[in-house]
Amino acid sequence: MALMPKRVKHRKEQRGRVKGNATRGNKVSFGDWGLQTVEAGFIKGQTIEACRVAATQYVRGEGKLYIRIFPNKPMTARPLETRMGTGKGEPDHWVAVVKPGKVLFELAGVSLEAARECFARVAYKLPVKVRLVGRLPGA
Numbered sequence: 001m002a003l004m005p006k007r008v009k010h011r012k013e014q015r016g017r018v019k020g021n022a023t024r025g026n027k028v029s030f031g032d033w034g035l036q037t038v039e040a041g042f043i044k045g046q047t048i049e050a051c052r053v054a055a056t057q058y059v060r061g062e063g064k065l066y067i068r069i070f071p072n073k074p075m076t077a078r079p080l081e082t083r084m085g086t087g088k089g090e091p092d093h094w095v096a097v098v099k100p101g102k103v104l105f106e107l108a109g110v111s112l113e114a115a116r117e118c119f120a121r122v123a124y125k126l127p128v129k130v131r132l133v134g135r136l137p138g139a
Helices: 045-059 112-125
Strands: 033-037 041-044 064-067 073-077 090-098 103-108 130-134
Touching: 033 112, 041 045, 045 064, 045 090, 045 103, 045 112, 103 112, 112 130
Parallel strands: none
Antiparallel strands: 033 103, 033 130, 041 090, 064 103, 073 090
């Protein structure tokens, strides 16, 4: 089941613009290795779930996976072959807004080679460019 909020104040939101770099959630906090975005974008809840499945299948209980993003923005869509001018579409899916520098996933208890292989599988499913980062010593 894809992630989504239990309840929201407003059913529909405007898209908005993603400006600037991430100032929060831009460091590896829970695990040893992290997957950090290099560009801004929207990540669907279904995509986050697919990444979670791919990572947990590779780790197989060896390490722990942390998901640092949550899809809390509704995206609307109009039905196909609908004429113009009938108003805004119904909520279709939920997305997480990510800025450059945001850490999306973290892994704990695995080696660098295992983290690199695991995050390569995850990165293939993501719509944004990402890079592997490690925890800073003493952090």
